[in-house]
Amino acid sequence: MKINSLTPDTIILEELGTRLAKHRKQRGFSQDDLAREAGLGVATLRRIEAGEGSQMESWLKLLKALKMLSGVEQLLPESIESPLAQVRAQSKTTKRTTSSGKRWGDETE
Secondary structure (H helix, E strand, O other): OOOOOOOHHHHHHHHHHHHHHHHHHHHHOOOHHHHHHHHHOOOOOOOOOOOOOOOHHHHHHHHHHOOOHHHHHHOOOOOOOOOOHHHHHHHOOOOEEEEOOOEEEOOOO
């Protein structure tokens, strides 16, 4: 299931819980094993996998235990480059010429 801005929060939590359970099982962890590895109670893990409310700290502990913490960096990257800055950077490296080989005059060497 794709998550987007129209997906209700309850559905997002259920989907994330389902995904967490799949990753846990794929890595060979029982709920008891993962909870112990993450330093959480089994009841907490069960609630998270059921899509019930949870604290960010619990998610971080679980992601660390599953060695998936790098995904957090993608949620909120440290720096954000605007699309305009990306276009400007590209235009500096791309020479603009017409099909006849003429230059526009705004290219950088």
